[in-house]
Every structure is written in C-alpha cells, then in structure tokens.
Amino acid sequence: MKDVRMDTESTPPSGISRRQFLKGSAITPLALMLAGSGVAAVYLRPAAAGGFTLRPPGAIAEKRFLAACVRCGKCAQACPYHSITMAGGEAGVGIGTPVIIPREMPCYLCSDLPCIKACPSGALDKKLEDIEKVRMGTAVIIDRESCLSIRGLRCEVCYRQCPLIDKAITIEPRHNTRTGEHTIMEPVVHKEKCVGCGICEKSCVLPKSVIVVQKSVEIQKDSYEF
C-alpha cells in the first residue's frame, strides 16, 4: 500500500498549448464576466428606485428586511387570501421578497398573523402579535379632487370597508361652500391608527384609487431595533 498523502505537489507539468491557455485563461473568464455583469445589471439596480414597497405585517426596517428575508415564500404560502406575492426581477435586489399589491389583494389582517408565524428568519417580527399595532404603511388620499366624498357625494366606501372603522378612518362633516346648502362628508385617515392594510385602496370605486398606502408616517418599531 502506498503512503497516504494529501498534497498535490507532485502533479506533472501540464503541457497545455497556447490555444488551450488562451481559451482557459482569457476567453472563459471574459465570457463569465460578461454573463455576470449582464445578470448584475438586471438585478442590482437600487432597491429603492421603485419607491415604497408594501411588505407583509411585521416586516422589519426595509434595508434590513432585504437581507433578513431569505425569499423562501412561506409567508405567501401561509396567507389565506393570497395577498402576499413574490416579487420578480423588476424588484432588483428585492427579487423573491414578499410584497402586497393592495389593488390586487390587500391584507385582511388575520388575527392570528399566519404570515409572521411562517417566517423562519425574523424578517417578519414574531413579537408583533396585536393586529392593531401593525404598521405596514399609512393610507393617504393622494387625489382629493377626484375623491367622490370630497366632491360632495356620499361615497365613503373606504371608510365603510376599513377594518378599523371610526379609528383609522373617520368621516368629518363640513359645510359644502360650493352648493351652499349641502354637507361634505370627508374621509380622514388617522396616521396613528392606520395599519396600512390597503383595504381602502382596494375598495375605492374609482378606476384609479384615490386613496393609496404609502410609507408609514409612524415607522413600525421592530423588536430588533434599539
């Protein structure tokens, strides 16, 4: 039996030709670099370029969320309403992370928060148990001129649909100076109560929702922050 040796110092001279050398040492790395930079150009665009991304309940601060989320999709699989979808390549660094697109399907605020329970890595903060403490974002009426209620009609659909009715959205009546004899029943979002579930955004009857969820005014504090 020959002695057992781990080292490789006795490998014979390779004797490769110039052609093989060029192919191996120049063309291959070049091709790989090209392929790599192509992929990087698609993926490594700034994550914030797309603006605000609505994350599932309990998501920790966005920058840390992008690293803490391992993109396993268990939150999306746990969501009974299929509100959570997985971002594609358009999300840049956020590829494969969970997003909620309220106009398609908002978060219906399950009281047992199955998405948070499903998250293995702590990207969704397990210490968040009270559904009213969720701060995914804050609803904002972005187009007051189009809002039917503000224009003087009795729409109020966002108010009626709000799971925190009379807390997160209230109706504030005021005199309609345009007609001089009616009342404007204006929906007003209260940022300290709004959880950002997006049900109002989904429910808006206009073709383009005038009320949308934007970045939280009151940032959700996760338990990992000091």
Place this chain on the structure above:
Amino acid sequence: MNSKWWILRRTTQLTMLALIASPLLGMTFFRGNLAAADLFGLPLADPLAFLQALIGGKVLVLAYLGSALLVMAFYFILGGRSFCGWICPVGLMAELGDKLRRRLGSGETTLPLTTNRWSLGLVVLTVAATGIPLFEVLSPIGIISRAIAFLSFMPLLAVAAILLVEIAVSRRVWCRSLCPLGGFYSILARFSPVRVGFIESRCTHCNDCLRVCPVEEVLAPPLERGVRQVTAGDCSRCLACVDCCPANALNIDLFYKVKQN
C-alpha cells in the same frame, strides 16, 4: 456497470422538485423552498441563507439557527456537496445541460474547483459591507424554486444564461467553480465521515470514473497515488463513479478506516 445509485439520486432530485411544487396542488406537508422550509413540521434552513440574514439583517432567531445547524450536520455527515448532487435543482438542470454539451462537443474548458471559495468570500463580504444578500438575490436555486412554487418565470432568464455559458463555454462552471453555496459545502465536507473509497488492487485504470465524474479532479489522488479515499470536499457524492466502475474498485467508505491503515 449498474445504475443503482443513479436511479436513487434521480428519484431524490425529482422528489425535491415535487416537494417544492406540492403547495401549489393544495398539499400542506411541505412549505417553503431550499432557503428555508417546513417538512412535516420540521423546520429546515439553508446555512448560507441563515448567515446572510444574520449578517445583513442583524436578526437572530434561535429556532432558525437550530434548523440551519440541523441541515449543516446532515450534510456534514453525508459529505457537504451531497446537497449539490442529490438535492439542488440547479445540479439536476446542469447535469441535463451537460448531456447536451457532450453531444455538441463544446465548452470543454474548466475553472479550478477552488474558485467557489472566493465566491463564498465575496458573498459574505458583500452582505457585511452593503447589506445586500448577494447569493439570495442571484441564486439560481431560489429562482428555480420560486418559478416552481409561485410560477414566476421571468427570472428564469438568468438561469438560462448560466446554462448557456455552461453548454457553450465552460463545462458545468456554475456548480463546479462559482456557486457560493457549493463553496460553503466544500469547506464543510472536508472532514465528512461518509466518503467514496478506493481499492487500488482492483483498479484496472480504465478511467471510466474520470469520464463520469463532474469534478474529476477529486479522483486524482486515489488514481494517481493510491490514496484510499476521495478526500476532497468538492466530491458531490453523486456516486456515478461507484455505479460505473467495472472492477468494483470504488465503494462507499467511512472516514475512520483511513486511520486504521
């Protein structure tokens, strides 16, 4: 020549794909993908994904650490890159791509196996410096898993690019030399107890094993110097060599036997 291990391995690979697809069909015993999963209630986690979440997200969940360690222990015993040979969907895809490449006779060049240690270093450095979990962003494993589980097909273009490079330019270059997770498991497997053993007296030096091995460098110490086992961590334990050896010179061996010698 038999295909005992080949059948077992291919079955495992296809079972993994079926598991990832199973939630789509309304089944509930498996959730997640290869980054993190629940299998019959048992939480499993990719240790490299855990590391990136820990460094970049500054979050430590003990149960998650436990599931990552469990998976690490499992692959340590079987030989780290057994993940690559038996579980990883990219491995399966690259194997099929390699069949096509052989038929075309293209892309014979290779990169050294040790390059993946550098990719691993790059991933760890990037997440520490910028908070971007480079491997979770680029991972073709994640892309394929999400394409199966969530039908998001567009990112598969990146996987197609890898496949194209492998077929046209450089043989199995992603799995052999570039994958950071492969690098992680190579290092882990360096001292794994379950190995491919080599019985020199039976070897006829037909070199059939070299032709089937995806990382044929690991067979050099046994074949050239009679080392009793494949010791390199890069061996993916695909056992194609054990299957193909006409003289039964290769078998499954345990680490401690080397010391008895």
